[in-house]
Amino acid sequence: MIRSTHNIGVRGAHFEVLFSVLNGGLVSYKYAGKEMIEAIPKPNFWRAPTDNDCGNLMGMRYGQWKLASMYLSHKDFRKGPYGPGNMPKVEVNEKTVKVTYTYLMPTTPLSECS
Secondary structure, three states, X not given: OEEOOOEEEEEOOOEEEEEEOOXXXXXXXXXXXXXXXXXXXOOOOOOOOOHHHHHXXXXXXXXXXXXXXXXXXXXXXXXXXXXXXXXXXXXXXXXXEEXXXXXXXXXXXXXXXX
């Protein structure tokens, strides 16, 4: 595992993974020398509405899920109050590294996703 001011990286025999501390996500994943992603993966909590959804005003009732997908942000886990279990977890073993994040979504009421 490699740490710098802006990034955290992991390197193995055939892969390299780079997480951005500034941008809050996976910024590079190389396997066998080939880059596997174009941009930071972002969760999408919205789906295309069906005819029934349009009839029952689903867009108005559940619009916060679309907003949560469109306006993602991240917080530095070192600067802020976190409840039990919300701190990012890093497990380093001899051959593996596991990083678990909990996303706080700006919905009403506040929602979380791990």
